[in-house]
Structure formats: C-alpha cells, structure tokens
Amino acid sequence: MSGDSPQDWRHPGYVAVIDLVAARAGLLPPSCPPAAMEGIDRAMARAGLSDFPTYLARLEAEPAMLDDLLVELTIGETYFFRTPEHFRFVRYQVLPDVLRRRGPGHVVRVWSAGCASGEEPYSLAVLLMEEGYGERMEVRATDVSRAALARAQLGSYSEWSLRGSEARHMRPFLLAEGKRYRLVPQVRNRVHFGYLNLADDTWPSHTQGLWGMDLIFCRNVLIYFNRPTIEAVARRLHASLAEGGFLIAGPSDPPLNTFAPFETILTDWGLVYHRTAPGQAPWAHSVRHAPPPAPRPVPTPPPVASTPPMPSPQPMPESPSPLGLEGAKRALALGDWGEAARLAAAHPEDAEAEAMAIRALANVNPLAAVRACTEAIRRHPLAVELRYLEAMLLLGLGRLADAERAARQAIYLEPSLAVAHLMLGHILRRQGDTEGARRAFRTAESLCATLAPDTLVPLADGERAGRLAEVAREERTRLEAVREETRE
Ligand SMILES: C[S@@+](CC[C@H](N)C(=O)[O-])C[C@H]1O[C@@H](n2cnc3c(N)ncnc32)[C@H](O)[C@@H]1O
Structure with a gap:
C-alpha cells in the first residue's frame, strides 16, 4: 500500500483489505489507519467474521459486502444548500442557459452523484421548484x-442538516416532528x-436514468x-452530460x-465544468445572462433599544495555528470527522482547535459534543466561538432555554458577533418570543450592514456580510409580516 508504513497497521490482513x-x-489509502482499522473491525463484526482470509474471499465474491x-x-x-455559491450559479447561470438553449418545455435533468443522506439533491429539487420547474x-x-440512501428516502432531518446559511430555502418544506423535521412528500417525491x-x-446508463444530464453535482x-479512478470517473461524468451540460x-x-474534454469556466469561487456542444461557442464567449445579483446594500436601521452597544466588527483575532491544526481544518472541510477530531483534540490549550474537535464530534454524537463543549468552556471561559458553538448544538437538541443562555453569553463576550444575534433570533422565535426574535435579527442585519458586502463575517463559515444581512432582513421581515397579519 503506497505511502503507509506497515507498522501503522496492527495486522497484514488490514493491508490486504485496503488493497x-x-x-x-x-x-485512496485511508489517511488515518487507526480509524480505518476500527471501521474494518465494525464491518467484519457485522458480517459475523473475525478472520481475514474468509472476509477477503467474501469481499471478492459479494458486492454487498464491499458496499458495507x-x-x-x-x-x-x-447539509442543505452546502456551498451556496454553487446553488447561486445554478439559479442564475445554468437554468437561464438551459432555458435559452432547450426551450420552456424541456424537462431539466439533474444528478447528485454521491448524494449521502439526500440534503444535496433535495436542495436542488427545492431550487428548481422555486424557479418554476416543479413539473x-x-x-x-x-x-x-x-x-x-435509506436515510435520504426517509427525508427526516435534524437541525444539524440545516446549519448552512441558505437552509431557509428548505424550511417551508419541512414539518416539525419532535426535534426533527420531515420533508414534505411534494419534495421527497421529486428525487429518484x-x-x-x-x-x-x-x-x-439509460436504464438507471443516468445520461443526458443538464447538471451534475x-x-x-x-x-x-485514486488517480486512475478519478480519470475514469471524469470521463464517465463528461459522457453523462447532455451537450451544453x-x-x-x-x-x-x-x-x-x-481527463475529459471539458470546457472549464473560472468563477470567483472555483471551477465549473461544461460540456460544449459541437459548433457551440464556448461558454466564455457565449451570450451571458444577468450575473447573480450582488448583495444589495442594506440601509442601516436606527439604533435598536435594549441591544448591546455595537463596536465595529473586526475579524476574530487568529491564534497562531499550531502544527496539525491546518490538517484538522482540512479534514473537517472534507467531512473526515474522526481525523479532524483526532488532530484538533491534540491541542486542548487552543480554543480554536477545541471548537474544531467539537464540530467534528457533533456530526456523530451531538450529546457528546455538548458535553465536550462544556468542558472546553471551562478551560477557555472567554472563547466566544465555544459559546456560540454551544448555543448552536443546544438549539439542535431542542434545549431552547440553554441555547438562549449560551447565545447571550456569546453576545456578552462579543457584542458585535452578528452570527450570535442571528442564532438568538432563531432561538427566540422558536420560543415564541416574536418581538425579541425580530430585535435580534435586526441587530444582526445592522451589524452586517456596517461591513463591506463582501467581507467575511466572523464565525459564519465563509459567509459574506452582504449575504448574511440579506438573510437577517428576510427573517425579520417575515416576522413583521406575521405581526401585521395578526393585528389585522
Ligand atoms: C462527503 S459526502 C458528500 C455528500 C454531498 N455530495 C455533499 O457534498 O454535500 C461523500 C459521499 O460519497 C459517497 N461515496 C464514496 N465513495 C463512493 C463511490 N465509490 N461511489 C459513490 N458514492 C461514493 C459516500 O458514501 C458519501 O455519502
């Protein structure tokens, strides 16, 4: 096995399985042999096997065993609407382009390849419905x-799946079921x-419907x-696209x-691959549609009573990144929670590393993540990120009063933390305190409005001030509309 020293593995049988x-x-060979060995142990236990030769023979013979x-x-x-730029590109570039080329009667074909528990294809379905492609x-x-796939088909999600800033697009299609949300059949039935x-x-494959795609995620x-697989998959993805897809x-x-004759479109957030039709002008030279609207400037509202003073927000001071922390960040971004938690937990002296380990843990065990957060806060009582994280986790568990306390503590430590006000708004709304929620959203909005629209907002997972201001404003106006309706 390339790149790994044999002593990383407890038994040569593991190496044979990985090969x-x-x-x-x-x-690719796993980046974390201990986690991989644990995973192999679990899979072998499910198969009722403890010896490698039999397990290897079964893996060879039974596709279901390999899948497991x-x-x-x-x-x-x-999570829903993960990487919002991608969805904005679909909304403002892909759909208008498909409409122009294929006409209004065309059934738009979309494929989420590697869909996990379904948040990605359901987000795409909701976007298409919003854009009038329901039928x-x-x-x-x-x-x-x-x-x-079974979880995806069930369509039951926790607040954790709604942690992205654009998750609000999903809320009209989710019905509360205790601490979880059930996707309405109207959306569930849209995805195969x-x-x-x-x-x-x-x-x-025509039989599986995987061909002629206008869009693949x-x-x-x-x-x-590994590289040979990437090459082969790239060629097949190209072949699965319709011309112009x-x-x-x-x-x-x-x-x-x-690896395949894609035209690459360079956007300010990364690459998009395009299958240009023969004779079609490359995307870069073709008539382009209106770009996504830039976040509108948000008027600064008058000062809000009973909110803390608002010093102009500054990015959180970065603590020096200890060795391994960058690796933990990358592992977290890739969803490798075990690796992220392992790397980050090696730095309990660093609040940022602690927060990262807790985020990783939250994906597998939210209760344990809350406990870890309480411990970390004991070690770093002034770390605002930990308080904010605690509020987010408690909100996910439906512990609203505790979540409110944690969010207010975050705000006390950092009154200009827009995301904490936004979170407080969500918590208060769920507690039925519409007026408090409205004030919190308004504060978040005005804090974001003091920043240039493309400034990254502290602790907002890469969200920019213009976008977050818009989110806060939409939340606030929705509450105000409800207030007006109940007055009438
Ligand atoms: C990190 S998730 C990505 C989910 C979603 N696409 C997103 O970006 O939010 C990776 C998914 O890839 C799936 N996956 C891994 N290897 C695969 C393979 N060989 N074929 C299909 N799916 C695979 C995993 O089961 C997992 O659900």
Missing part, C-alpha cells in the same frame, strides 16, 4: 452507501434515489479516489479538466 478496496472501488465496508471508509458529511424536472441521486458505485464501469466524493465538483476535489 482490495483500492483495486475494486478506487479508493465502503461506508466505513468514506464519510457522509453534507419539468428530473432529479436523480445516487450513492454507494445503502444506509445513507438509487445505488451506484461511481468506480464501477456501469454508467452512463459530484461534490466531495472524488477526494476519496454543467458539472460542479466540490471545492477540495481534484481538477478534472485534463
């Missing part, structure tokens, strides 16, 4: 994890889920693959343009 996975599923193992070696991190869309979603191992040479999946990969995925 088989590389050969059959095209996966792949689930242990890859991670299903995802003219075909959304396919595939994954190698049958467990993830199916099993597919992208490393298998079984697609494009294949995000944060290719990072797992678009492919969007994840921000950390390897570049694909050298």
Whole structure:
C-alpha cells in the first residue's frame, strides 16, 4: 500500500483489505489507519467474521459486502444548500442557459452523484421548484452507501442538516416532528434515489436514468479516489452530460479538466465544468445572462433599544495555528470527522482547535459534543466561538432555554458577533418570543450592514456580510409580516 508504513497497521490482513478496496472501488489509502482499522473491525463484526482470509474471499465474491465496508471508509458529511455559491450559479447561470438553449418545455435533468443522506439533491429539487420547474424536472441521486440512501428516502432531518446559511430555502418544506423535521412528500417525491458505485464501469446508463444530464453535482466524493479512478470517473461524468451540460465538483476535489474534454469556466469561487456542444461557442464567449445579483446594500436601521452597544466588527483575532491544526481544518472541510477530531483534540490549550474537535464530534454524537463543549468552556471561559458553538448544538437538541443562555453569553463576550444575534433570533422565535426574535435579527442585519458586502463575517463559515444581512432582513421581515397579519 503506497505511502503507509506497515507498522501503522496492527495486522497484514488490514493491508490486504485496503488493497482490495483500492483495486475494486478506487479508493485512496485511508489517511488515518487507526480509524480505518476500527471501521474494518465494525464491518467484519457485522458480517459475523473475525478472520481475514474468509472476509477477503467474501469481499471478492459479494458486492454487498464491499458496499458495507465502503461506508466505513468514506464519510457522509453534507447539509442543505452546502456551498451556496454553487446553488447561486445554478439559479442564475445554468437554468437561464438551459432555458435559452432547450426551450420552456424541456424537462431539466439533474444528478447528485454521491448524494449521502439526500440534503444535496433535495436542495436542488427545492431550487428548481422555486424557479418554476416543479413539473419539468428530473432529479436523480445516487450513492454507494445503502444506509445513507435509506436515510435520504426517509427525508427526516435534524437541525444539524440545516446549519448552512441558505437552509431557509428548505424550511417551508419541512414539518416539525419532535426535534426533527420531515420533508414534505411534494419534495421527497421529486428525487429518484438509487445505488451506484461511481468506480464501477456501469454508467452512463439509460436504464438507471443516468445520461443526458443538464447538471451534475459530484461534490466531495472524488477526494476519496485514486488517480486512475478519478480519470475514469471524469470521463464517465463528461459522457453523462447532455451537450451544453454543467458539472460542479466540490471545492477540495481534484481538477478534472485534463481527463475529459471539458470546457472549464473560472468563477470567483472555483471551477465549473461544461460540456460544449459541437459548433457551440464556448461558454466564455457565449451570450451571458444577468450575473447573480450582488448583495444589495442594506440601509442601516436606527439604533435598536435594549441591544448591546455595537463596536465595529473586526475579524476574530487568529491564534497562531499550531502544527496539525491546518490538517484538522482540512479534514473537517472534507467531512473526515474522526481525523479532524483526532488532530484538533491534540491541542486542548487552543480554543480554536477545541471548537474544531467539537464540530467534528457533533456530526456523530451531538450529546457528546455538548458535553465536550462544556468542558472546553471551562478551560477557555472567554472563547466566544465555544459559546456560540454551544448555543448552536443546544438549539439542535431542542434545549431552547440553554441555547438562549449560551447565545447571550456569546453576545456578552462579543457584542458585535452578528452570527450570535442571528442564532438568538432563531432561538427566540422558536420560543415564541416574536418581538425579541425580530430585535435580534435586526441587530444582526445592522451589524452586517456596517461591513463591506463582501467581507467575511466572523464565525459564519465563509459567509459574506452582504449575504448574511440579506438573510437577517428576510427573517425579520417575515416576522413583521406575521405581526401585521395578526393585528389585522
Ligand atoms: C462527503 S459526502 C458528500 C455528500 C454531498 N455530495 C455533499 O457534498 O454535500 C461523500 C459521499 O460519497 C459517497 N461515496 C464514496 N465513495 C463512493 C463511490 N465509490 N461511489 C459513490 N458514492 C461514493 C459516500 O458514501 C458519501 O455519502
């Protein structure tokens, strides 16, 4: 196995399993052998096996056995409207382009390849519905994890899946069910889920409906693959696109343009791949549609009573990044929670590292993440990020009073932290305090408005001030509309 020293592995049987996975599923050697060995142990236990020769023979003979193992070696991190720039590109560039080329009767064909628990294809379905394609869309979603597909088809999500800033697009289609939300059938029925191992040479496929796509999302999946698999998958993705179709990969995925004849479109957030039709002008030279509207300048509202003073917000001071922290950040971005938690937990003296480990843990065990957060706050009582994280986790668990306390503590420590006011607004609204929620959203809005629209907002996961101001304003005006209705 390339790049790993044999002493990383407790038994040569593990190495043989990983080699088989590389050969059959095209996966890179795992970056964290201890986590991989634990995963293999779990898969073997599910199969009722404890000896490697029998397990290897079963992996060779039974595709379902291999699928079950792949689930242990890859991670299903995802959430609604993850990486909002991609969805904005679809809304403002892809759909108008498809409409212009294929006409208003065309059924838009979309594929989420590596869909995990479904947040990505459902986000695409909602976007298409918002844009008026309710009856003219075909959304396919595939994954190698049958467990993830089952969760996707169930359509039941926790607040954690709604942690992205654009998740509000989903809220009208979610019904509260205790602490979870159930997606309405109107959206659930729009997406066709199916099993597919992208490393298998079984697609494009007419029988599975995986062909002639106007748009493919294949995000944060290719990072797992070795080079020969990336090359083969890139060629098949190109072949699965309709002429004029678009492919969007994840921000950390390897570049694909050298492996298939894609035209690459360079945007200010990354690359989009385009299958240019013969005779069609390249995208770069074709008539372009109106670009996504720039975030509108937000008028500064008058000072709000009973809110803390608002010093002009500054990015959080960065603590010197200890060795390994960058690796933890990358692992977290890729959804490799085990690795992120392991790297970050090695730095309990660093509040930022603690927060990262807690974020990683929250994906697998929110209760344990809350406990870890309480511990970390004890060590770093002035770390605002930890208080904010605690509020977010408690909100996810439905512990609203505790979440409110944590959010107010974050605000006390950093009155200009716009995301904490936004969070407080969500908490108060769920508690039925409409007026308090409205004030909190208004404060968040005015704090963002003091920043240039493209400034990154502290602790906002890459969101910019203009966009967050818009989010806060929409939340506030929605509450005001309800207030007006109840007055009438
Ligand atoms: C990090 S999730 C990405 C989810 C979603 N695309 C997103 O970006 O939010 C990676 C998904 O890829 C799936 N996956 C890994 N290897 C795969 C393969 N060979 N074929 C299909 N899916 C695969 C995993 O099961 C997991 O659900």
